[in-house]
Amino acid sequence: MTDTILVVDKLKKYFPTKRGTVKAVDNISFSVTTGETIGLVGESGSGKTTTAQCVIGIYPPTDGEILFKGQTISEAFSKRSKALKRDIRIVFQDPGSSLNPKRSIKQILSVPLKVHRVATKKDHLTKIKSLLAMVELPPDEYMYKYPQAIGGGEKQMVAIARALATDPSLVLLDEPTSALDVSVQGKIINLLMKLQQDLNLTYLFITHDLSLMRNVASRVAIMYLGKLCEIAPTVEFFQNPTHPYTKMLLSAIPVVSQEEKALKPTKIASRGEIPSPVNVPSGCSFHSRCSEKMDMCAQDDPVMVEIGEGHVTRCHLYQDTKVAASIEQEEGVHAQDPVDQPRGDG
Amino acid sequence: MREQLRTDLLVSLKQKRRGFAKGWYKFSRNLLSVLGLVVLILIVLAALLAPYITPYPEHAKPYTNFKDAGKPPSTEHFFGTDRVGRDIFSRVIFGYRFSLTIGVVVLSLGVAPGVILGLIAGYHKGTWIETVIMRITDIFLAVPPLVLALAITAMLTPNLTNQMMAIALVWWPWYSRLVFALASSLRNEYFVREAELTGASKLHIMLKEILPNCLAPVMTKMTLDMGIVILLGATLSFIGLGVQPPKPGLGTMVAEGSKRLPGEWWGAIFPALAIVVVILAFNLVGDGLRDVFAVEEV
Amino acid sequence: MSPLLDVRDLSVGFKIFEGYLSVLNGVELTLGEGERVGLVGETGCGKTTTVKSILRVLPMPPARIAGGEIFYRGKDILKMKRREVQTLRRMELTAIFQDPLMSLNPVFTVGTQLRDIVKDSLGASGKKLTKKQITARCIEALKETGMPDPERIMSNYPIQLSGGMRQRVCIAEALSTTAQLLLADEPTTNLDVTIQDQILRKLDELVEEKNTSVLMITHSLGVVMDLTQRLYIMYAGTMVEEGQTEELFASPLHPYSQGLMKSVPKLTGEGVSDGIPGRIPNYLDPPAGCRFHPRCEHTMPICQTEKPPLFNVENGRHVACFLYRS
Numbered sequence: 001m002t003d004t005i006l007v008v009d010k011l012k013k014y015f016p017t018k019r020g021t022v023k024a025v026d027n028i029s030f031s032v033t034t035g036e037t038i039g040l041v042g043e044s045g046s047g048k049t050t051t052a053q054c055v056i057g058i059y060p061p062t063d064g065e066i067l068f069k070g071q072t073i074s075e076a077f078s079k080r081s082k083a084l085k086r087d088i089r090i091v092f093q094d095p096g097s098s099l100n101p102k103r104s105i106k107q108i109l110s111v112p113l114k115v116h117r118v119a120t121k122k123d124h125l126t127k128i129k130s131l132l133a134m135v136e137l138p139p140d141e142y143m144y145k146y147p148q149a150i151g152g153g154e155k156q157m158v159a160i161a162r163a164l165a166t167d168p169s170l171v172l173l174d175e176p177t178s179a180l181d182v183s184v185q186g187k188i189i190n191l192l193m194k195l196q197q198d199l200n201l202t203y204l205f206i207t208h209d210l211s212l213m214r215n216v217a218s219r220v221a222i223m224y225l226g227k228l229c230e231i232a233p234t235v236e237f238f239q240n241p242t243h244p245y246t247k248m249l250l251s252a253i254p255v256v257s258q259e260e261k262a263l264k265p266t267k268i269a270s271r272g273e274i275p276s277p278v279n280v281p282s283g284c285s286f287h288s289r290c291s292e293k294m295d296m297c298a299q300d301d302p303v304m305v306e307i308g309e310g311h312v313t314r315c316h317l318y319q320d321t322k323v324a325a326s327i328e329q330e331e332g333v334h335a336q337d338p339v340d341q342p343r344g345d346g
Numbered sequence: 347m348r349e350q351l352r353t354d355l356l357v358s359l360k361q362k363r364r365g366f367a368k369g370w371y372k373f374s375r376n377l378l379s380v381l382g383l384v385v386l387i388l389i390v391l392a393a394l395l396a397p398y399i400t401p402y403p404e405h406a407k408p409y410t411n412f413k414d415a416g417k418p419p420s421t422e423h424f425f426g427t428d429r430v431g432r433d434i435f436s437r438v439i440f441g442y443r444f445s446l447t448i449g450v451v452v453l454s455l456g457v458a459p460g461v462i463l464g465l466i467a468g469y470h471k472g473t474w475i476e477t478v479i480m481r482i483t484d485i486f487l488a489v490p491p492l493v494l495a496l497a498i499t500a501m502l503t504p505n506l507t508n509q510m511m512a513i514a515l516v517w518w519p520w521y522s523r524l525v526f527a528l529a530s531s532l533r534n535e536y537f538v539r540e541a542e543l544t545g546a547s548k549l550h551i552m553l554k555e556i557l558p559n560c561l562a563p564v565m566t567k568m569t570l571d572m573g574i575v576i577l578l579g580a581t582l583s584f585i586g587l588g589v590q591p592p593k594p595g596l597g598t599m600v601a602e603g604s605k606r607l608p609g610e611w612w613g614a615i616f617p618a619l620a621i622v623v624v625i626l627a628f629n630l631v632g633d634g635l636r637d638v639f640a641v642e643e644v
Numbered sequence: 645m646s647p648l649l650d651v652r653d654l655s656v657g658f659k660i661f662e663g664y665l666s667v668l669n670g671v672e673l674t675l676g677e678g679e680r681v682g683l684v685g686e687t688g689c690g691k692t693t694t695v696k697s698i699l700r701v702l703p704m705p706p707a708r709i710a711g712g713e714i715f716y717r718g719k720d721i722l723k724m725k726r727r728e729v730q731t732l733r734r735m736e737l738t739a740i741f742q743d744p745l746m747s748l749n750p751v752f753t754v755g756t757q758l759r760d761i762v763k764d765s766l767g768a769s770g771k772k773l774t775k776k777q778i779t780a781r782c783i784e785a786l787k788e789t790g791m792p793d794p795e796r797i798m799s800n801y802p803i804q805l806s807g808g809m810r811q812r813v814c815i816a817e818a819l820s821t822t823a824q825l826l827l828a829d830e831p832t833t834n835l836d837v838t839i840q841d842q843i844l845r846k847l848d849e850l851v852e853e854k855n856t857s858v859l860m861i862t863h864s865l866g867v868v869m870d871l872t873q874r875l876y877i878m879y880a881g882t883m884v885e886e887g888q889t890e891e892l893f894a895s896p897l898h899p900y901s902q903g904l905m906k907s908v909p910k911l912t913g914e915g916v917s918d919g920i921p922g923r924i925p926n927y928l929d930p931p932a933g934c935r936f937h938p939r940c941e942h943t944m945p946i947c948q949t950e951k952p953p954l955f956n957v958e959n960g961r962h963v964a965c966f967l968y969r970s
Contacts, residue, residue, distance in 0.1 A: 043836035043837065043838060043839075044807075044836055056543060057543070058539070058543070077542065077543055078542075082545055085543065085544065085545045086545075089543075090540070090543060092536045092539070092540065094536065097535050097536045097537065098536035098537050098539075098540055099537055100537040100555055100558075100559070101559070102558035102559055103554070103555075103558070104357075104358075106354075107554075111541060111544060111546055111550070112544050115544050115545045115546050115547075116544075116545070144354075144357040144358075144361075146361070151923045151924075152687070153923065154923075162540070166544075181686040181687050181863065182686070182863075182865075182904065182907040182908050182909075182919070183686060183903060183904055183907045183919040183920040184919055184923070185907065185909075185916070185919065186907045186909075186916045186917050186918050186919030187918050187919050187921075189909075189916045190916060190918055208836065208837065209909070210837075210911075211908070211909040211910060211911050212909040212916070214909065214910070214911050214912075214913040215909045215910070215913050215914070215915050215916045216909075216916070234913075235913075238911065238913065248838055249837060249838060250911075251841075252837045252838045252840065252841035253837055253866070253911065254837075254840075254841075254864060254865075254866020254867050254869065254870075255866050255869070255910075255911060256865045256866050256869060256893055256905060256908050256910070257893065257910065257912075258894075259910075259912055260910055260911040260912055263911045263912060264911070269841075269842075269845075270837075270838035270839075270841040270842055271842065273792070273806055273808060273809065273839070274806070274808075274836065274838075274839070276806075289838075367661075368661045368662075371661035372661065
């Protein structure tokens with residue numbers, strides 16, 4: 001049962017603005033296996049949310065392809081079939097604005113039921129009750145409440161129930177807990193994990209919280225300025241981070257215990273501002289903040305290389321593995337000169 | 347099924363009642379608004395019951411009594427009498443009937459189309475639909491309402507019905523502007539996004555998701571506009587393009603009375619004051635409503 | 645030696661339609677000269693109300709100070725005249741808030757705002773500098789916060805800067821005055837981790853250098869760990885625990901602190917705990933006794949009737965919990 005449910009292939013999403021083109025997502029590829037949780041992590045402007053928005057269809061991609069269950073879905077949601085809308089659902093970050101303040105929870109939950117004819121009209125009420133029970137909210141107490149009458153965590157539970165009302169197979173979680181307190185976060189995360197088991201869901205989990213991903217994701221992908229830096233299985237990712245940006249991120253996480261401090265990479269001081277996405281640095285976009293910057297980094301954009309089982313990274317430090325050689329050939333002549341330089345140095 | 351419907355109804359009624367009580371609490375924090383509301387209720391009641399409570403109800407109709415003409419205010423005639431001996435107080439109360447009718451009819455004719463067009467344009471922001479609707483709105487807005495209403499009434503026979511039609515015709519664009527602005531920002535809210543991604547119909551999104559969130563500002567604006575519409579109606583009547591004498595329109599009465607200023611000052615001053623009071627009352631209530639609908643901070 | 649700031653039994657509430665919201669319920673907080681103290685609590689626990697009370701910027705009504713004192717250098721802020729409070733805010737207290745866009749005026753350049761603050765604080769202390777000297781000081785202040793290219797930033801408007809840079813401007817403003825006490829209310833909550841890391845380290849350096857006292861208010865436990873010496877944990881308008889930061893992190897005593905620490909997802913990856921059941925109480929009708937008792941797994945009969953005082957536990961730690969009564 002390790003089939004691929006989602007493939008994102010050379011996805012690009014550019015936004016034209018007055019100040020120039022914003023390359024929100026620039027040529028990223030990854031795939032998601034059925035039943036896993038992949039964590040897409042990045043800071044603001046990294047393009048993680050845009051990636052999710054392309055998958056759900058808020059924006060059609062500028063270039064590249066998105067395959068869902070083997071079928072291309074690279075178009076806006078208005079052109080997608082009902083079945084597809086039913087199969088991919090999203091939970092937004094701020095439950096305060098994703099639930100209509102003027103509608104009761106019952107009304108909110110009945111929308112997907114009506115649109116997708118999930119249950120007959122007679123069974124709506126039973127279905128709504130079972131949905132609320134599924135997210136561990138007492139149905140009779142909550143059904144008639146309005147969003148402003150319940151807490152943030154409970155709102156997010158309702159949003160999750162709404163997403164799962166259509167029985168989807170892929171759920172995009174766009175920072176589902178970052179607007180909530182930590183003491184509430186745990187319950188939602190554990191509920192999500194339980195539902196994943198019970199309903200065989202696949203999660204694309206977008207977040208900026210690496211500590212959370214350590215406990216939730218089966219694989220972690222790091223994005224920076226519209227590009228992927230590193231993808232690795234979670235355990236491997238935290239034990240053996242390779243990309244300098246990953247290391248910087250890890251070292252910047254505020255932690256609460258000495259054991260955790262020991263796990264952080266030896267202090268790579270975070271430095272520099274995140275460049276404006278309109279004006280992405282040449283070559284490797286991270287070179288302006290990188291502590292291990294080499295001469296070629298400013299000119300040449302590195303390619304993804306596999307450095308371990310399912311562990312890929314995109315950095316010049318790792319380009320001279322055997323895999324790099326083959327990619328180099330593909331890349332052609334212009335890649336060759338700069339790559340030679342550090343070898344001379346070393 | 348029926349049992350369910352009953353619970354639904356009961357719960358929503360309870361919600362509404364609680365909402366109302368809370369609204370009243372916030373409204374009552376502002377004493378001026380409460381004063382406005384009291385005055386307004388008195389005016390409406392007086393206008394409704396005019397034939398029974400005015401001292402001389404027959405004076406609102408064609409009536410002459412030259413014996414009492416031009417008398418200053420007294421206990422017998424609170425506001426004095428006009429040049430044919432009619433009691434101005436009674437006529438002012440009857441005048442409110444016309445003013446309130448103008449306000450209510452104009453807004454009920456103008457608001458609905460304005461809101462609907464604004465909603466459609468706001469939801470379709472950035473498309474040709476928005477361009478067409480909003481540019482037509484702009485054309486109407488570009489002409490001052492009084493001038494446009496003047497032009498329209500001047501073309502038709504001057505009477506109350508035509509006057510109301512004319513004002514309604516210049517009034518809807520304000521509402522389409524307002525709702526357009528609200529809807530085009532609500533459109534980007536996540537709950538609208540979610541409904542779209544779920545595949546809900548445009549009708550559902552516009553009517554059930556966006557519209558309920560627009561109603562509070564629309565209601566506040568309606569209250570504030572009542573006063574302005576009444577003023578516009580009175581203005582048109584003043585220049586003879588509205589309520590025709592001998593009917594007691596407030597504007598008409600000011601016009602008649604002003605001919606005898608400053609000697610018989612009461613003929614113009616009292617109807618004019620009546621206009622001021624009703625507009626002020628509507629504005630105070632409108633301010634109060636704005637507080638009610640304001641977002642809570644605590 | 646009397647502490648710099650001493651909040652005693654502060655109770656603050658809000659009068660609203662539904663009734664009286666009793667938010668702060670006997671807050672106790674002290675802060676010594678040059679000390680750095682953290683105040684940690686979750687949304688709605690009254691952190692910001694505490695800060696606003698100290699700065700005397702709570703809107704009254706609806707807010708009402710129901711009782712208590714806030715001593716600054718032995719003088720009760722709550723009893724001061726408006727004039728005195730203004731002088732205090734100009735000379736002694738300074739604050740950094742979560743959203744720098746709200747604290748910076750959008751229609752003036754960074755330079756104008758910074759110059760005004762420097763001029764004002766100098767004017768209040770009786771010194772006079774030339775325009776050039778003031779500008780130089782502003783640039784110096786910006787440079788201290790690690791701002792790249794401060795000369796150019798001076799002529800920029802806040803909207804032209806990124807979130808991190810804006811917060812640097814706020815820090816420069818706060819620390820370019822003669823202020824003795826810095827109230828930092830969630831200063832890095834809106835920022836990315838790598839930027840947060842830089843700002844916190846810079847803030848750390850600067851307050852060290854200027855020997856400013858800091859009250860760091862945040863919901864994030866990780867943020868206060870390295871930055872503060874002493875820590876208060878706040879729940880539902882009361883201090884539930886106080887102690888040296890390191891010790892408190894190593895062994896939280898109050899059931900709420902324990903639950904909170906456990907809820908934070910760890911890099912060690914042992915899964916996420918379910919957090920604390922229930923939610924923060926309704927301030928209209930807060931639970932009697934200990935406000936945490938409905939969510940607490942160790943509830944005893946006494947918890948439901950009596951508010952626990954801060955009990956003194958080994959080496960100067962204080963816990964408001966009857967479990968540590970003896």
